[in-house]
Amino acid sequence: MSGLLDRRLLLVTGKGGVGKSTVAASLALRLASAGFRTLLCEVNAGGRLGRLLGHPEVGADVTLVEPNLSMVDLQPDAAMREYVLQKIRLERVYRAVFENRMVRYFLRFIPALAETVMLGKVLWHLRQWPEAPGGFDRIVLDLPATGHALTLLGVPRGLLTALPSGPMSTEARWMHELLVDPVTTSAVLVSLPEELPVNETLELAQALRSQLSIRVGAVVLNQAVPSRFGAGDRAALGGRPGLAALVGAYEEDAHRTAEALERLQGIDGPLVQLPRLVTPQVGRDELAALGEVLAEGLR
Amino acid sequence: MTGSSLERVLRSRRVLVCVGAGGVGKTTLAAALAMRAAALGRSALVCTIDPARRLANALGLTWLGNAPTEVRTEVLAAAGITLAAPLRAMMLDLKASWDELIERQAPPGQRERILQNRFYQTLSTVLAGSQEYIALERLGQLRERSEADLIVLDTPPTAHALDFLDAPSRILDFLDNEAARWLLDPALRASRLSLRLAHWGGGVAAKTIGRIIGGDTLEELAGFLGAVSGMNQGFRERARAVRTLLSSPETGFVLVAGASPERREEALRFHAVLGDRGLQRDGLVVNRVQEEPPASADRELTGLPEPLHGALVRTLGETRALAERDRVGVRLLREGSAAVPLIAVPRFSSEIHDLRALWRAGSYLLGEAVIL
Numbered sequence: 128m129s130g131l132l133d134r135r136l137l138l139v140t141g142k143g144g145v146g147k148s149t150v151a152a153s154l155a156l157r158l159a160s161a162g163f164r165t166l167l168c169e170v171n172a173g174g175r176l177g178r179l180l181g182h183p184e185v186g187a188d189v190t191l192v193e194p195n196l197s198m199v200d201l202q203p204d205a206a207m208r209e210y211v212l213q214k215i216r217l218e219r220v221y222r223a224v225f226e227n228r229m230v231r232y233f234l235r236f237i238p239a240l241a242e243t244v245m246l247g248k249v250l251w252h253l254r255q256w257p258e259a260p261g262g263f264d265r266i267v268l269d270l271p272a273t274g275h276a277l278t279l280l281g282v283p284r285g286l287l288t289a290l291p292s293g294p295m296s297t298e299a300r301w302m303h304e305l306l307v308d309p310v311t312t313s314a315v316l317v318s319l320p321e322e323l324p325v326n327e328t329l330e331l332a333q334a335l336r337s338q339l340s341i342r343v344g345a346v347v348l349n350q351a352v353p354s355r356f357g358a359g360d361r362a363a364l365g366g367r368p369g370l371a372a373l374v375g376a377y378e379e380d381a382h383r384t385a386e387a388l389e390r391l392q393g394i395d396g397p398l399v400q401l402p403r404l405v406t407p408q409v410g411r412d413e414l415a416a417l418g419e420v421l422a423e424g425l426r
Numbered sequence: 427m428t429g430s431s432l433e434r435v436l437r438s439r440r441v442l443v444c445v446g447a448g449g450v451g452k453t454t455l456a457a458a459l460a461m462r463a464a465a466l467g468r469s470a471l472v473c474t475i476d477p478a479r480r481l482a483n484a485l486g487l488t489w490l491g492n493a494p495t496e497v498r499t500e501v502l503a504a505a506g507i508t509l510a511a512p513l514r515a516m517m518l519d520l521k522a523s524w525d526e527l528i529e530r531q532a533p534p535g536q537r538e539r540i541l542q543n544r545f546y547q548t549l550s551t552v553l554a555g556s557q558e559y560i561a562l563e564r565l566g567q568l569r570e571r572s573e574a575d576l577i578v579l580d581t582p583p584t585a586h587a588l589d590f591l592d593a594p595s596r597i598l599d600f601l602d603n604e605a606a607r608w609l610l611d612p613a614l615r616a617s618r619l620s621l622r623l624a625h626w627g628g629g630v631a632a633k634t635i636g637r638i639i640g641g642d643t644l645e646e647l648a649g650f651l652g653a654v655s656g657m658n659q660g661f662r663e664r665a666r667a668v669r670t671l672l673s674s675p676e677t678g679f680v681l682v683a684g685a686s687p688e689r690r691e692e693a694l695r696f697h698a699v700l701g702d703r704g705l706q707r708d709g710l711v712v713n714r715v716q717e718e719p720p721a722s723a724d725r726e727l728t729g730l731p732e733p734l735h736g737a738l739v740r741t742l743g744e745t746r747a748l749a750e751r752d753r754v755g756v757r758l759l760r761e762g763s764a765a766v767p768l769i770a771v772p773r774f775s776s777e778i779h780d781l782r783a784l785w786r787a788g789s790y791l792l793g794e795a796v797i798l
Contacts, residue, residue, distance in 0.1 A: 143447060143448020143449045144447060144449020144450065144684075144689070148688075179688075272448055323449075324449070355737050355741065356734075360734050360737075363730070363734060364726075367722075367726035368720070368726075369721065369722035369723035369725075369726050370720075370723050370738055372719075373720065373723055373742060374738070374741070377741050377745075405744045405747035405748050405751070406747070406751075407687075407754065409687070409688075
């Protein structure tokens with residue numbers, strides 16, 4: 128059975144603030160350094176990942192930033208334009224129709240249109256042969272937080288149910304097939320050793336499986352703290368209140384980590400821990416190191 | 427250093443809105459603020475969006491519903507807390523609030539049509555800013571009806587600060603916009619949308635849009651906009667009232683942030699946006715700040731055997747590194763938000779899920795205890 132890093136599309140998500148972008152960037156760096164031509168995508172995030180990796184210039188166009196690593200920040204308007212131009216091939220008509228203010232107003236209300244075109248762009252790149260123009264060996268998608276991620280991923284299925292025929296459902300069908308194919312696609316769920324993030328991870332895993340039929344390829348517990356001090360150690364600290372307090376606080380974090388791990392075991396899929404970093408800044412080097420930890424844990 | 431205090435704010439405001447990115451501890455701090463306001467003698471109501479079950483349990487509320495529930499005095503007394511005024515808590519059910527708004531505002535014949543419409547589902551769940559809008563709409567309603575002296579609103583986790591603050595304007599924009607008027611004007615509504623599109627742009631527009639999204643979808647959208655048009659005026663009044671409430675002198679904003687680099691950047695952006703809108707920034711609370719390890723720790727290392735000694739040195743070093751990182755973070759936040767009081771709340775060794783810990787967090791908010 129091949130592992131997570133053999134999947135062509137990795138969908139990274141979790142609660143807000145758990146470190147999704149960190150994990151997505153680490154995975155992408157690891158894949159690129161292993162020789163896979165990799166595309167790292169974020170969804171309308173104002174170029175956050177670009178800044179994190181030292182490439183603030185990344186925007187709505189796919190940009191090669193380092194050997195084997197390309198990045199893009201998906202934006203609804205740019206994706207819409209690209210999509211429409213693929214269909215009608217006439218820039219003049221696009222401008223006359225889709226840049227009309229009134230039309231823009233309608234478009235905002237079409238359920239899932241923005242999501243369809245953004246997800247469609249990612250999946251279009253996935254559908255290209257890796258050697259073809261726009262093709263990649265691996266795509267890592269840094270999704271928004273849980274609720275929005277589920278909305279985004281649920282778009283193709285929703286369209287197929289709501290509109291069994293028509294132009295949008297034709298698109299939805301192939302998109303859906305790629306997302307639910309376990310050989311192609313895996314979700315990576317990121318969590319933290321705290322109650323709410325773990326709750327949300329469990330709900331997310333359940334929703335991905337039952338509502339969307341998307342396979343969970345890995346659960347990543349970020350900022351994990353392993354236990355270091357046993358009861359004997361703590362007993363040896365009698366009369367040393369400062370150290371006892373230090374150890375108490377540390378082991379409290381370790382206890383929360385253990386609790387989180389136990390609950391996350393309930394999800395079917397490998398569970399990997401990322402250590403809590405104490406460096407002042409998380410930059411490219413730290414991310415590359417985390418990528419190694421992830422690859423090791425997923426082996 | 428003397429600490430900043432939110433005491434004056436808790437004594438004077440009628441609404442406090444806690445804002446910030448997801449995962450920084452807004453809900454907990456909102457509850458701590460409400461509790462301290464009640465201790466100061468003002469009846470307080472905290473509205474949360476998605477509370478941790480343990481927090482709800484801690485408040486003695488096994489069921490945190492869409493209506494305010496009082497935290498019982500015996501629950502508080504068991505934790506050694508006496509409040510001078512009632513403390514209430516409630517959970518905002520955003521979807522139910524949307525449905526309720528439609529039921530209240532829609533013309534009788536249109537209600538079911540709207541609630542069943544696919545586009546309504548978009549409006550109430552997916553459309554950017556709709557969750558934020560309904561949270562604010564509920565706040566306005568509560569402020570009108572509730573007898574609480576102070577309402578503390580915990581807000582939905584927002585990726586972009588603007589989604590939250592612009593939500594009422596967006597709804598207003600939509601309704602006030604020329605395009606919407608053109609669509610919603612009763613005299614014009616009589617004609618079918620596809621015909622209108624055909625007139626305009628010589629048919630190319632309708633055909634092109636139809637090719638991308640399907641002609642049926644366009645028809646259905648026109649139907650929806652027609653159905654909500656009766657609510658136009660009511661919506662507009664509500665949205666305007668909410669906007670007025672947010673900028674009223676009775677309302678203040680507390681920005682909750684983290685000290686780490688990623689969180690800091692978001693917080694300062696949020697801070698700037700609040701300022702640009704002329705909203706009252708009552709405080710910047712930096713949550714979960716790592717404290718320095720106890721000063722005596724180094725001395726106490728003497729004479730301990732390996733490997734315990736090594737493990738302790740390592741733990742001490744890591745804790746110091748985290749404390750240093752947060753100290754720098756707090757300093758940068760303070761520099762970036764000079765005009766606004768900054769309060770650092772330490773990272774407690776356990777999550778704040780009991781009333782005593784909430785009370786303790788409150789002592790930092792009131793400047794009774796200080797770090798950094």
